[in-house]
Amino acid sequence: MPSEEAPHGTTVVAATFPGGVVLACDRRATTGSTLSQQNPEHVFPADEHSGLGIAGAPGPAVDAGRLFQSELEHFEKVEGSPLSLEGKANRLAGLVRGHLGGALQGLAVVALFAGWDKERRKARLFTYDATGGRSEEAGFAALGPGSVHARGSLKKLHGEGVSEEQAATAVVQALHDAADDSAAGGSDAGRQIPPVVAAITEDGYRRLEQAEVSRLVRRVHEGRLQLPNGPQAPLSQAHPDRRTGRDG
Amino acid sequence: MSTPFYVSPQQAMADRAEYARKGIARGRSVVVLQYADGIVFVAENPSRALHKVSEIYDRIAFAAVGKYNEFENLRIGGVRYADLRGYTYDRTDVTARGLANVYAQTLGTIFSANAEKPYEVELIVAEVGADSSEDQIYRLPHDGSIVDEHGSVAVGGNSDQIGSHLDQNYREDMSLGEALKLAVAGLVRDGSGGERELTADQLEVALLDRSRPQQRKFKRVAATQVARLLGGSNGSSSEDEAGDAEDSED
Numbered sequence: 018m019p020s021e022e023a024p025h026g027t028t029v030v031a032a033t034f035p036g037g038v039v040l041a042c043d044r045r046a047t048t049g050s051t052l053s054q055q056n057p058e059h060v061f062p063a064d065e066h067s068g069l070g071i072a073g074a075p076g077p078a079v080d081a082g083r084l085f086q087s088e089l090e091h092f093e094k095v096e097g098s099p100l101s102l103e104g105k106a107n108r109l110a111g112l113v114r115g116h117l118g119g120a121l122q123g124l125a126v127v128a129l130f131a132g133w134d135k136e137r138r139k140a141r142l143f144t145y146d147a148t149g150g151r152s153e154e155a156g157f158a159a160l161g162p163g164s165v166h167a168r169g170s171l172k173k174l175h176g177e178g179v180s181e182e183q184a185a186t187a188v189v190q191a192l193h194d195a196a197d198d199s200a201a202g203g204s205d206a207g208r209q210i211p212p213v214v215a216a217i218t219e220d221g222y223r224r225l226e227q228a229e230v231s232r233l234v235r236r237v238h239e240g241r242l243q244l245p246n247g248p249q250a251p252l253s254q255a256h257p258d259r260r261t262g263r264d265g
Numbered sequence: 266m267s268t269p270f271y272v273s274p275q276q277a278m279a280d281r282a283e284y285a286r287k288g289i290a291r292g293r294s295v296v297v298l299q300y301a302d303g304i305v306f307v308a309e310n311p312s313r314a315l316h317k318v319s320e321i322y323d324r325i326a327f328a329a330v331g332k333y334n335e336f337e338n339l340r341i342g343g344v345r346y347a348d349l350r351g352y353t354y355d356r357t358d359v360t361a362r363g364l365a366n367v368y369a370q371t372l373g374t375i376f377s378a379n380a381e382k383p384y385e386v387e388l389i390v391a392e393v394g395a396d397s398s399e400d401q402i403y404r405l406p407h408d409g410s411i412v413d414e415h416g417s418v419a420v421g422g423n424s425d426q427i428g429s430h431l432d433q434n435y436r437e438d439m440s441l442g443e444a445l446k447l448a449v450a451g452l453v454r455d456g457s458g459g460e461r462e463l464t465a466d467q468l469e470v471a472l473l474d475r476s477r478p479q480q481r482k483f484k485r486v487a488a489t490q491v492a493r494l495l496g497g498s499n500g501s502s503s504e505d506e507a508g509d510a511e512d513s514e515d
Contacts, residue, residue, distance in 0.1 A: 065479060087352040090481075094320050094344045221479075 027059045028163035028195040029070035031131050031142055032175045033156055034184040037218035038131040038140035040068050041188040043163075043196060044210045060213045062222040064089045067105055067132025068215055072161030073147070074124035081112050081126055102134040106143045106151060114149025129160045133217055140217060157187075163195025170194035173250040182233075185214055185225065189233045190247055281376065281383045285407035288331060288385025294421030295328045295389065296431065296451055297414075299400050300444035303393045303474045303482065307448035310469040318471040320483035322347040322359045324393045326473050330421035331386035331407075339368060339388065356480070361392030365403040365411055373409020383407055387420040393473035393482050397438065419451060426458075427451040442494045445470065449495060465492035 029042040042060040059078070063069045063086055071078040088108060093099040100108070109130050116126045125147035134141050142154045157175045159167035170191040179187065192212050211230040216223050241247060272280075293309040295317055306328050308317040317336075318328045321343050329336035346367055347359045368388055376383045388405040402414040417435045419427040430451045439447070449468070453460045470486040477484060486494075 065481075083352060087348050091344065091348045094348075095341055097314070097316065097319075 027072060027161055028167055028192060029059055029072050029129050029160040030164075030167045030171065030188045030191045030195075031070065031129055031154075031158050032171060032179075032184045032187050032191075033131075033140050033142060034179050034181050035177075036140070037133060037181065037216055038142055039181065039184045039188055039214060039216045040070050040129070040131055041185070041192060041212050041214040042070055042072075042161075043192045043212045058213050060215055062086070062215070062224075063105065063109075063130065063132070064093070064099065065221045066099070066135070066217065067102065067130065068217050068222050069109075070129040070131075070160060071126065072128075072164075073126040074119070077116050077119055077124060078126040078128070081116060081128070085109055085112055101136065102132045102141060105132065106130055106141075106153075109143075110145060110149045110151040112149075113145045113147070117148055120147035127160055129158055131217055133219055133221075138219075159191065159195070163192070163198070166198040167191040167195040170247070174248065181216055181218075185216065186233055186237065188214065189230075189237050193237055193241065194247060278377075282408060285376070285383040285385050289387050289407065289420075290422050292330045292332075292421050294419055294423055294427055294452060295330050296417070296419045296427060296448040297328055297389050297391060297402060298417045298431070298435070298439075298444045298448055299397055299402070299415075299437075300441055301397070301438045302441065302476045303472055304391050304400055304402065305441060305444050305448065306389075306391075306469075306471045306473075307445065307452065308469040309452050309463060309467055311467050312469075316469060318469055319344075320471075320481065321364065321390070322351065323356055323480050324473060324475075324482050325359065325361050325364060326391055326471065326483050328389040328391075328420075329386055331384070335384045336386045336388065339371065339384075339386065342371070343368065343390075361390050361401045361403060365390045365405060368405050369409045369411045371409075372405060372407060376408045389414075389418065389420060391473060393475045395475065417447075423454060423456050426454045426456070430454060441472070442496070445491065445494050446496075465489070465495060 027042050027044065029040070031038055031040045040060045059072060060068060060070045061082060069082050069085065071082055085108070089100060089105060109128060113126055113128055120126065127147055128145040130143045130145070132141060142158055143151055144154055144158045144160060145151055156177070157171040159171065171187060174187045174190055175184070189212065211227060211234045214225040214230050216225065295306065295308040298305050306318040306326060308328065310317050315333060317330065318326065319340055321327050325347065327340055327343055329340065343364055347364060351359045368390065372384060375381050384407055387407060390403045390405065392401045394400050402418060404412040404414050404418055404420060417431040419431060431447065434447055449463055453463050455461055465488045468491055470491050472484050472486060473482045474484055475482060
């Protein structure tokens with residue numbers, strides 16, 4: 018059961034596209050039902066070719082992220098070559114599992130890890146539960162209090178052959194849906210605090226400029242003024258092979 | 266029981282210094298130069314895997330000559346020191362000066378400890394700043410002293426001749442190509458005053474490039490790009506596409 022005292026929760030979402038993966042998080046942390054932080058950043062680079070999204074108790078979550086960054090960089094410098102993406106994903110599982118005691122006391126840390134796999138030449142996406150259980154996700158994933166709604170949204174909006182910009186739009190739509198339907202989370206257009214959106218491709222981790230993100234957010238908001246529930250997915254499947262299902 | 270010979274402390278230290286210097290003089294040299302966009306490290310090193318120049322932290326790099334196992338040990342110690350410090354405090358709290366002090370302590374202790382032989386190494390620790398006036402280069406000889414260097418510095422086998430050539434020809438704000446050519450012109454000098462041939466394949470080149478957008482400014486330069494920067498005269502053939510993703514010509 019989550020603690021009422023410690024701030025927790027932002028929603029983190031991710032979606033792949035053929036050349037990479039986009040990661041995004043909204044910018045609100047809640048303590049109980051109070052908005053406690055206006056601008057936390059829970060998506061950040063793990064190294065130059067991978068990124069991390071964390072949700073849960075921010076203290077241990079941010080610290081686990083920092084430790085993870087340091088470990089990846091340390092390995093790379095000592096060995097002269099970076100860890101494989103598989104190796105990075107396994108190491109993060111160990112770090113999250115190391116916090117299991119905290120999770121049992123109500124301060125769970127959950128994480129989402131995405132990166133470019135140089136050997137397989139594609140982007141890959143992993144999620145971690147509070148016990149450090151690692152699972153590789155196909156297509157998209159979501160984390161945090163609004164994740165149920167975000168995942169439902171991405172299921173309908175995200176397709177396999179999308180461009181980077183379409184994937185970025187899909188995650189912004191998903192964050193909007195998550196904020197729409199849950200008490201926690203949401204972005205803050207009035208205060209100019211758009212969500213954090215980052216793309217990871219073969220060229221590395223790139224955080225989208227604030228202006229770029231604001232433009233995406235504005236477009237989504239304008240669309241929602243017409244259709245408050247967002248874009249409508251077709252009822253019958255016109256191109257069944259172009260959609261990613263959670264079951265493959 | 267026989268009485269051991271008396272050896273004066275001066276003589277003991279002179280012997281140890283002589284031992285370390287001879288060991289270092291056997292190795293090939295490393296040249297470090299400031300250029301317009303940062304600091305370039307050039308080492309004569311036929312190995313692609315066993316590096317003489319390495320990254321320590323965001324803006325700090327390390328170069329060494331002498332015995333590989335000894336300076337590799339120091340390098341890993343330095344990486345550990347820097348990463349731990351950056352994790353505990355902040356990335357900006359890791360400085361070349363701090364690291365050079367740690368190395369000086371380590372080398373000095375080993376040099377004067379009777380039980381150990383002195384390390385046969387000479388190190389360079391360099392940090393690239395926001396502009397060339399903030400660049401720092403420290404040279405650490407085998408005995409644990411620190412020398413604050415500016416512009417250009419050479420360590421290793423033939424460092425005196427190479428160093429004097431660099432001093433005579435060094436200018437501020439050289440381009441990368443010019444700095445690299447000067448470094449190679451120094452490295453080809455041998456002890457007897459003659460010159461050898463050095464191809465791009467025999468060089469290990471790395472940069473601390475302040476114009477690199479990433480937080481980590483260290484970057485290795487592939488042999489094909491080195492050949493191209495040297496104007497194709499030293500490489501076997503200069504290919505247009507270097508192996509690395511970034512372009513750092515000029």
